[in-house]
Amino acid sequence: MQKDQLRLICLQNRNTLSQSQVEAESLKIANRCLGLPLWDGFFYHLFLSIPEKKEVDTSFLLTVLQGKDKNIVLPSVRDKGHLEHTLLTDATELKISALGIPEPVSGLSVTPEILDLIFVPLLCFDIVGNRLGYGGGYYDRFLSQCRPDAKKIGLSFFGPLPRIPDIEETDIPLDGCITPDKYYTF
Known part of the structure; x- marks a missing residue:
């Protein structure tokens, strides 16, 4: 089977998930995060969900990060397939992008x-930490710019696949993935 x-x-x-299932499972993921050894850092990167695509609702995790007084950084899609990163403050204005993603309009880059730590969106992941996204390569390019010791943690409603096909040299694997039922480490 090919990636597409x-x-x-x-x-x-x-x-196939209902909106109430998305909310309940997203809350379980956020609650699972509370008991994990993820909280020794200062700057946490969080994607904001696209509800229409039934992504993990990260609003619960955002509340956890705010409650732990972490510096939260949000991505914005920019020209030429790269992400820009903005520190979330009380003054940060969000706008829905052309791709349907809530993004900061401006702020401290x-x-x-x-x-x-980077919470990474995905469609699926496998037992060794490879992930499959939407195919634009935004996160792989971004993750390649992060420090090697920065934790890359996926969020998924479903457990791992045995193997994702056609892994490329530019694909950046995860260090862990949080599902409603388990924390996988790689």
Whole structure:
């Protein structure tokens, strides 16, 4: 099976979830985070969910990060397939992008090297930490700019696949993935 076929299957699986299931499972993921050894850093990168794509609702995790007084950094999609990163403050204005992603309009820019932990969106992951995203390569390019010791943690409603096909040299693996039922480490 090729990556494009796998993406369609993963999207179809996610689309079977009701909105109440998405909320309940997202809350379980955020609650699971509370008991994990993830909280010794200062700068935490968090993607904001696209509700129409039934992504893990990261608003619960955002509340956890704020409650732990962490510096939260949000991504924005920019020209030429790269992400820009902005520190979230009380003054940060969010806007829905053309891709349907809530993004900061402006604010204090942050470089990837400063990040301690990155919560990574995905469609699926495998037992060795490879992930499959939407196929634009935004996160792989971004993760390649982060420090080697920065933790890369995926969020998924579903457990791992045995293997994701066609892994490329530029694909950056995860250090862990949090599901409603388990924390996987790689």
